[in-house]
Amino acid sequence: MKADYQIAVLPGDGIGVDVTAEAVKVLKALAGDFRLDFAEYECGAECYRRRGTDLPDETLTACRDADAVLLGAMGHPDIRKPDGTELVPQVVLREVFDLYAGVRPCRLYAGVKSPLANLQPGDIDLVILREQSEGLFASRQGGILLGDQVAADTLVMTRRGIERICRYAFGLAGRRRRPDRAARVTCVDKANIFKSFAFFRKVFDEVGRDFPEIQQDRTYIDAQALFLVQRPQRFDVLVTENMFGDILSDLAAGLIGGMGMAPSGDIGDRHGVFQPAHGTAPDIAGQGIANPIAAILSAGMMLDWLGQRHQNPALARAGEMVERAVALVLKEGKYLPRDQGGNATTADVGNAVRNALDGK
Numbered sequence: 606m607k608a609d610y611q612i613a614v615l616p617g618d619g620i621g622v623d624v625t626a627e628a629v630k631v632l633k634a635l636a637g638d639f640r641l642d643f644a645e646y647e648c649g650a651e652c653y654r655r656r657g658t659d660l661p662d663e664t665l666t667a668c669r670d671a672d673a674v675l676l677g678a679m680g681h682p683d684i685r686k687p688d689g690t691e692l693v694p695q696v697v698l699r700e701v702f703d704l705y706a707g708v709r710p711c712r713l714y715a716g717v718k719s720p721l722a723n724l725q726p727g728d729i730d731l732v733i734l735r736e737q738s739e740g741l742f743a744s745r746q747g748g749i750l751l752g753d754q755v756a757a758d759t760l761v762m763t764r765r766g767i768e769r770i771c772r773y774a775f776g777l778a779g780r781r782r783r784p785d786r787a788a789r790v791t792c793v794d795k796a797n798i799f800k801s802f803a804f805f806r807k808v809f810d811e812v813g814r815d816f817p818e819i820q821q822d823r824t825y826i827d828a829q830a831l832f833l834v835q836r837p838q839r840f841d842v843l844v845t846e847n848m849f850g851d852i853l854s855d856l857a858a859g860l861i862g863g864m865g866m867a868p869s870g871d872i873g874d875r876h877g878v879f880q881p882a883h884g885t886a887p888d889i890a891g892q893g894i895a896n897p898i899a900a901i902l903s904a905g906m907m908l909d910w911l912g913q914r915h916q917n918p919a920l921a922r923a924g925e926m927v928e929r930a931v932a933l934v935l936k937e938g939k940y941l942p943r944d945q946g947g948n949a950t951t952a953d954v955g956n957a958v959r960n961a962l963d964g965k
């Protein structure tokens with residue numbers, strides 16, 4: 606019997622709209638022992654301009670009821686709230702649904718140039734796991750500004766928050782285990798200076814005792830930035846605080862061809878939101894030239910997550926098919942998007958991935 610899964614689609618703003626259309630196109634072409642039903646909802650900066658809200662109630666309810674959420678990108682530099690801040694409904698979704706694990710895989714595919722010399726395809730194959738419910742972002746609504754003279758934001762770490770992200774990291778490393786490399790989790794912190802990060806490392810070590818089969822490392826964030834550039838081959842899963850993960854994942858994306866190549870999943874115990882790591886890129890929006898690969902790979906992650914969650918191997922296999930199709934298109938090099946040095950439009954790339962799904 607075919608199982609049905611409801612997917613809430615939130616294209617959002619700018620190139621979010623362009624790349625989401627391609628991700629949905631690829632998903633619709635997949636056949637298997639499952640059926641995906643798609644429904645699109647409004648959300649983002651344009652929605653705020655039209656309706657006075659960037660996350661309407663019906664969108665939030667649909668996300669809550671859906672089996673998974675596929676998101677494009679949100680925000681526009683010229684559309685802001687009265688206090689001057691940008692609209693970030695994707696961050697609100699993280700908070701509302703407690704999406705504590707920011708999963709950002711970075712893989713260097715054949716056919717994609719890394720700014721690092723002498724790397725082979727596959728040399729970079731790591732995941733930045735960003736704790737997403739606390740850390741420095743806990744201050745997002747709560748920083749203080751005193752008399753236009755002093756400003757402060759507070760970094761928050763809780764045992765529960767650290768434990769669950771570290772447990773997630775070891776689980777992920779166990780699942781990712783690749784035949785040619787040992788599973789490894791690297792704790793990235795600043796334990797030499799801050800009490801909060803020393804606590805993060807302590808709890809990491811405690812959780813790690815339950816996973817003796819997985820190699821365990823600890824590095825400081827500054828050194829880690831260096832190591833990612835010098836020897837990215839060494840890393841598998843890197844687990845870190847919210848702000849560090851935010852920065853490190855953009856650095857890692859830069860090593861594998863840029864933001865157009867970097868997928869992500871915001872995952873909690875009950876909900877998952879999947880989106881490219883890039884923003885709305887207003888400079889190229891609506892021109893049909895954005896790279897949809899990050900969005901398509903995010904859709905593949907969604908299938909994998911749904912497969913695990915519902916113990917449906919057909920979904921996990923479909924997730925692998927998406928990744929294989931992307932790898933094939935990039936390797937062939939006939940339909941490369943502009944940011945990878947080609948001339949293919951956003952739709953050309955989406956069509957090429959769809960056509961490569963059967964592995965021809």
Ligand code: ATP
Nearest residue numbers: 680864865883884885886887888889895896897944
């Ligand atoms: P945010 O603050 O939401 O992350 P941003 O404008 O700072 O947004 P992005 O929108 O992620 O950053 O991207 C920065 C630049 O990278 C864009 O202006 C665009 O030129 C390029 N870029 C990002 N994503 C893509 C993509 N999918 N395809 C091609 N170029 C991209």
